[in-house]
Amino acid sequence: MLTEDGAINILAGNALGGGGTVNWFCSLDTPHYVRDEWSNKYGLKHFESPKFAKHLLSAKNLLGVQTSHVIHNKANNVLLKGCKELGFHCETAPQQGYPTGDENLCCMGSKRGERQGMLGSLLYDAAKTGNLRVFYECRANSVLTTTIGGKKKAIGVDAVSRSKHPITLRSKIVVSACGSLHTPLLLRRSGLVNKHIGRNLRLHPVTGVYAQFKEEINAFEGAPMTTVSNVVANLDGKGYGARLEVPSIHPSLMASSLNWRGAAAAKADMLKALRFSLLIVLTRDSGSGRVYSDAKHQPRIEYSLRRKDANHMIKGVEMACRVLMAAGAEVIHTVQSGIEAYHCTDQGVADPTFHKWIKRVKQVGPKPNQCPLFSAHQMGTCKMGINPTQGGVKPSGETWEVDGLYVCDTSVFPTPSGTNPMVTVAAVTYGISQNLRLALARLKRATVDLRSKL
Ligand SMILES: Cc1cc2nc3c(=O)[nH]c(=O)nc-3n(C[C@H](O)[C@H](O)[C@H](O)COP(=O)(O)OP(=O)(O)OC[C@H]3O[C@@H](n4cnc5c(N)ncnc54)[C@H](O)[C@@H]3O)c2cc1C
Known part of the structure; x- marks a missing residue:
């Protein structure tokens, strides 16, 4: 889907397991x-506590995050090499599961099961308990509530099955995990009115830079995103900037990302696609949408896109061009309309023509609709806050308006995670799940007390 102005292409996983089923395994803390911003600017103190550090660790263990078996494909070696030449930061990005380097189109799934995703990790563990029941392709319409003592309480979910059969589920606690695009819609359909619901949408907007090399890069082979450079990650000293990463580049995605200079040029580019290496510039956005x-x-x-974020993005584009050149690129392209390719010379980044x-x-710059932008990271649309004027959910994850209704996804982030969000959302929701456990135990105790009084 696209933003209303058509400027940003939105990628999200509409699947069992959500984005975690289709994503690119990059698992950054x-x-x-x-954590400092969430704790000190938003008053959510637990994010700086040792407890959250433990939640990060537990989340990574549950997801099966590792660095010991990472194999870089050629495109990731380009990022490593270019950064090394220039003295820029670059490191191996931990991976979820064991995506290998030799498997073609690893980004589309994994024949041998090395790619774990949510189906091979969290959902698998839940299924093993015998307490998980999945209603596949079932859509939650609204959360059912009742009013007790003037306060709304969640009592279930009204849903519809794939074959359009209505389903009503009753439960003591309801958790919305529909992601940052759908959780706000579900909450609104359920009658919640908190002003933060649907606002504060952060996207980690991304643009790309690609380069032609002499040799074949075959960028779509192997694990896609095994390296990251933080060289421009903190441009304002407050944690806002951009990261350089290597995207998964299935040929269809590549075709939609290249600089459009007409049909003939697009065809010529795609014929050289095996020799292209791509970098993305992933911007931590200070601006927001809804x-x-x-x-x-x-x-x-x-x-x-806010001006400050556009400036950070374009600084990232500059650094990505430098990295590609330092790694030995012959021709470099940004995806901006009207910017011709740059043909590298022996002088490298020192060549005055490069500076020009x-x-x-x-x-x-990244002008709307003249520079393809993407977002695979939607966040923040029901942010956590220490009171209802500052957020849609409590620090515990429970909504301020409905008792027993929790939100367990990226929509609770107060601001963007900065790094790719999977590990952060797993850690944040791990914390929320501990609160759920306590809430359920309290409900159980209250029921026992009530029964003993009757
Ligand atoms: C192509 C791609 C690559 C990515 N690569 C990485 C990466 O390498 N590393 C990383 O850290 N992050 C990556 N991400 C981002 C990461 O996957 C997401 O940030 C994360 O999955 C968001 O989790 P979530 O729980 O908020 O929502 P989601 O994972 O989006 O889950 C929401 C789920 O709810 C379902 N749903 C929505 N509405 C309803 C409804 N009414 N009823 C029932 N179900 C509903 C959706 O179908 C979906 O399955 C990537 C994302 C994409 C799309």
């Missing part, structure tokens, strides 16, 4: 400055 429902209950997204070209890249 929540940066310290994000998500709301259309008449068919589908999400609509309003989002404009980069100046134009910066002047043109």
Whole structure:
């Protein structure tokens, strides 16, 4: 789907296991400055506590995150090599499961099961307990509530099956884990009115840079995102900037990402696709948008890239171009309309023609609809807050408006995670699940007390 102005292409996993089933395995920790911001700016003190550090560790163990078996494909070696040449930071990104380097199109799944995703980790563990029941392709319409002593209490979910049969589930506690695009819609359909629901949408907007090498790179082979450079990750000293990473680049995704200079040029580019290496510039956005429902209950997204974030993104583009050149690229392309490819010379980044070209890249910037932007990381649309004026859910994950209704997904992030969100969302929701356990135990005790009094 696209943002309302058509400027940002939104990728999200509509599958059992959500984005975790289709994503690119890159499993980075929540940066310290994000935890600091959530704790000190938003008053959510637990994010700086040793407890959250434990939740991060538990989440990574449950997901099966590892660094010991990582095999870099050629595209990731390009990022490593270019950064090394320039003295930029670059490191191996921990991976969820064991995506190997030799398996073609590992990004599309894994024949041998090395790619664990949510089906091979959290959902598998839940299924082993015997307490998991999955209603596949079932859509939650609304959360059922009752009012006790003037306060709303969640009592179940009204849903519809794949074959359009209505389903009503009764439960003591309800958890919305529909992601940052759908949780706000579900909460609104269920009558919640908190002003933060649907607002504060963060996207980690991404643009790309690609380069032609002499040899074949075959960027779509192997595990896609095994390296990360933080060279421009903290441009404002407050944790906002961009990260350089290597995307999964299935040929269809590559075709939609290349600089459009007409049909003939697109065909010529795709014929050289095996020799292309791509980098993405993933921007931690300080600006935000909103998500709301259309008449068919589908999400609509309003989002404009803030100037500060556009500047950070373009700084990242400059660094990505330098990295590709230092790694031995012959020709470098940004995806901005009107920017011609740069043909590298023996002088490398010292060539004055490169500086002139980069100046134009910066002047043109990432203008809406003239520079393809993507988002695979939607966050923040029902943020945690220490009171209802500051957020849609409590620090425990329970909504301020309905007792027993919890949110367990990226929508509770107060601001973007900065790194790819899977590990952060797993850690945050691990913490929320501990609160759920306590809440259920309290409910059980209350029921026993009541029975003993009758
Ligand atoms: C292509 C791609 C690559 C990515 N790569 C990485 C990566 O390498 N590393 C990383 O850390 N992150 C990555 N991400 C991001 C990461 O996967 C997401 O941030 C994460 O999955 C978000 O988790 P979530 O729980 O908020 O929501 P989601 O994972 O989006 O889950 C929401 C689920 O709820 C379902 N749903 C929605 N509405 C309803 C309803 N009404 N009733 C029932 N079900 C509903 C959806 O179908 C979906 O299955 C990637 C994402 C994509 C799309």
